[in-house]
Amino acid sequence: MSETDKKWAARAKRWAVLFGIPLLMLLIGMWQWSRAGASVDVQATIAEYEQVVQELKAMEDASPRGRAKVKDSEGRSVDARLMRSRYERALAELKAGGLNVTTRNLQPTLAGCTMAFSVLALLWSALGVFYQNAMGKKAMQSREQLLATFEKGRRLLPTYMVVMVLLLFAAAIPLLVYEMMPILRHNRYSKGDMKLMLVLGGLALFLLYSGCKVLWDVWKASRKPMENEPIDVMGQSLAREKAPELWAFVDRVAAKTGAGMPDSIVVGLNEGFFVTEHPVKLSNGSMVPAGRVLYLPLPYMAFLNAGEVAAVIGHELGHFIGEDTLYSQRFSPIYAATINHLVAISGGEKHEESWMDFLRRPATLFGEMFLDSFHEAVRFWGRKRELAADAVGASVVSPQAVASSLLRITALEPHVSEALEMNWDQGQTVEGGIVGHVRQLVASKGMADPSQHLENRQSHPTDTHPELAVRLDALGVPITAELLGRAMDPLGSRLLQEFGLEQGTAPAAATGGTMAGSVAPAAVVDVNAALQSELTSVAASARSAKIAELQEIAALGRERTVIYERSWFQTGLFVFFTVVCVVGAAFLFNSRNGQLYGVGVLLAGLACAYFAFLFSRDGKEPALVLAPEGVQMFKAQELLPWSAIDDFQFNQANHVLTITLPLEQGVVPPALGVGRRRGQYVKKKHRLVLALKGVKKMKNDAFAELMVNYWRAYHARRELQRMGVQP
Incomplete structure (x- = not known):
């Protein structure tokens, strides 16, 4: 299936929910309308019934011994006296104006309300889809239109979603009340009638309460301030006097781009190169002064020459030309506000799934569609701006320098990620910290081949870059052997020393000359060492907290636990059926003509006895x-490792606990050795489905928690091993 087909299939599924739920409510309302009949005209009906009573009396008087017969509405012959009694009771109820009349008159109104609100919900869905499509097309015209249309959409979205939820709730409430009307007309209520009325009435009141709560939650969400969350980086902000050579280098690049200078330069150990006008928070807890921030990662700069760094910085400063950072800063609140409203509509941050999600789903689905449409438009313009920024970087040095920097960063990325992970999670450091670790990894493993990662997108904290292949194609630079050779050259550069960011010596290599010819070595404060010290301190604290949490989880599933089914209910039920069938068969065998029936009932009793034995x-x-390493199911000969299970789903109905285990790709399911009523492998969905008749000496919720804890404990132990800690 092509990407276009997948896109249309996903859209069709969403529309099926968006329009299908209101349509289902409409059909139920129409069915109720067909059952309601016309409203009762009390006075006309009283007159009609009085005339019928008089006619029946006359027939009784004229008939010998008062045994006149009449036809009822179904064509059956009924005694006239009995029919007159029925009409007299109905006449008394009409004159008293009781529930019989009220409930009958309410039913068409209730069904009409369900249909009306369902139709309004359908029209509201259509209006929303139409407006969103128009908004999406308009957003593709320019970034100004993108911001204007989606900012307007952000303001309208809460109202739209609230109205959608309230319309569906308003359709569901009369639908539930309608079904109470026939029960209210009974002269005597059974226990079952009372329970059903309580359930229907309780659901209707709960929907009314939930509608009010939705309004309250959305109002609270709308009052949350739209703030940009700060970007957390492991870095230091360098004033001009602290790193004059670096600032002078950026000055020269900025002069070539005409983009203007950043207000702050931050050098760090994580992320890639980026510029932003978002708030930036450093690892020591301090905030970078508001304004334009240029972030430079030391592990990459240690391997790029001056021309490549100039090209990258030119690219980043190029974002200031088109005010990309300012637009990016304005995009984030739209995402945040929309997510807040989605959470409010879905039932709040502590929401648990319930049957009401069925009625809320069209509203939340529309919110998701809004986010997707916005994301698609942002990605469209972001792609254009990234390619325009690449062109700015090429104007600073050359297209080849931009291509070389892209490929070299791609070749370094696996080593930088590994060094950060080893330092952060496992506490393993080498001389020179992260930068020294990257140098060590490059020396021992060599550079990764970037030609094998052309679909990669370079990391950025706020934006998405186009794929590497797309960027190279836009630059018009083919991947030659010479370009690949430079990208995979294991020798580093001396830029960190020349910029005064690292003391000591590094592997000698040409800096490339471009843009760095007048830079004189100036060893000042070792920023790299200071950053590594900060990282070690923060990582140690985070590592200790993570280890403590993992060890607590790992202790949950160290012993083998044998689970038995609780089958006494099913066994007792079929034993009861067996006894009933045996007694019934004995009675039939003793009757004059019941021997044949007795054989059938006895066979049924034997079948019940067999099922009682099975249970x-x-x-x-x-x-x-x-077990700590996995779960053994029924008569399977081997354990299913916990690593083979992707997720858990537990459902309880009719005294049966159903466990659904989606499996990881490539996992071969074990042979369970039982019939399909107890367990089976669903090949199409690659999942195991187990049916337990409850669990002995344990509630189903407690068992589900226990099973998930074994799974969590297994993964916690593996994570501890990865971190170099004995579980």
Whole structure:
């Protein structure tokens, strides 16, 4: 299936929900309308019933011994006296104006309300889809239109979603109340009638309460201030006097681009190169002064020559020309506000799934569609701006320098990620910190081949870059052997020393001359060492907290636990059926003509006895064995490793607990050795489905938590091993 086909298939699924739920409510309303009949005209009906009563009396008087017969509405012959009694009771109810009349008159109104609100919900869905499509097309005209249309959409979205939820709730409430009307007309209520009325009435009141809560939650969400969350970086902000050579270098690049200078330069150990006008928070807790921030990562700068760094900085400063950073800063609040409203509509941050999600789903789905449409437009313009920034970087040095920097950063990225991970999670450091670790990895493993990663997108904290292949194609630079050779050259550069960011010596290599010819070495404060010290301190604290949390989880599943099914209910039920069938068969055998029926009932009793035996046997054999490394199911000969299970789903209905286990790709499911009623592998969905008749000596919720804890404990132990800690 092509990407276009997948896109249309996803859109069709969304429309099926968006329009399908209101349409279903409309059909139910129409069905109720067909059952309601016309409203009762009390006075006309009283007159009609009085005339019928008089006619029936006359027929009784004229008939010998008062045994006149009449036809009822179904064509059956009924005694006239009995029919007159029925009409007299109905006449008394009409004159008293009781529930019979009220409930009958309410039913068409309630059904009409359900249909009306369902139709309004359908029209509201259509209006939303139409407006969103128009908004999406308009956003593709310019970034100014993108911001204007989606800012307007952000303001309208809460109202739209609230109205959608309230329309569906307003359709559902009369739908529920309608079904209470026939029960209210009964002269005597059974326990079942009372329970059903309580359930229907409770659901209707709960919907009313939930509608009010949705309004309150959305109002609270709308009052949250739209603030940009700061970008956290492991870095230091360098004033001009602290790193004059670096600032002078950026000055020369900025002069070539005409973009203007950043207000702050931050050098660090994580992320890639970027510029931003978002708030930036450093690892020591301090905030970078507001304004334009240029971020430079030391692990990459240690391997790029001056021309490549100039090209990258030119690219980043090029974002200031088109005010990309300012636009990016204005995009984030739209995302944040929309997500806040989605959370409010879905039931709040502590929401748990319930049947009401069915009625809220069209509203939340529309919010998701809004986000997707906005993201698509942002990505469209972001791609154009990234390619324009590449052109600015090429104007500073050359297209080849931009291409070389892109490929070299791609070749370094796996080593930088590995060094950060080893330092952050495992506490393993080498001389020279992260930069020294990257140098060590490059020396021992060599550079990665960037030609194998042309679909990669370079990391950025706020934006998405186009794929590497797209950027190279836009530059018009083919991947030659010479370009690949430079990208995979394991020798580093001396730029960190020349910029005064690192003391000591580094592997000698030409800096490339371009843009750095007048830079004199100036060893000042070792920024790299200072950053590594900060990283070590922060990482140690985070590592200790993470280890403590993982060890607590890992302790949850160290012993084997044998799980037996609780099958006493099913066993007792079929034993009861067996006894009933045996008694019934004995009675039929003793009757004059019941021997044949007795044989059938006895056979049914034998079948019930067989099922009672099966359920009793199920409860005596282990259903599951939870072990530290995996779970053994029914009669399977081997454990299913916890690593093979992707997720868990637990559902309880009719005294049966259903466990659905989606499996990881490539996992071969074990042979369960039982029938389909107890467990089966669904090949199409690559999942195991187990059916337990409850769990002995344990509630189903407690068992589900226990099973998930074994899974969590297994993964916690693996993570501890990866971090170099004994579980």
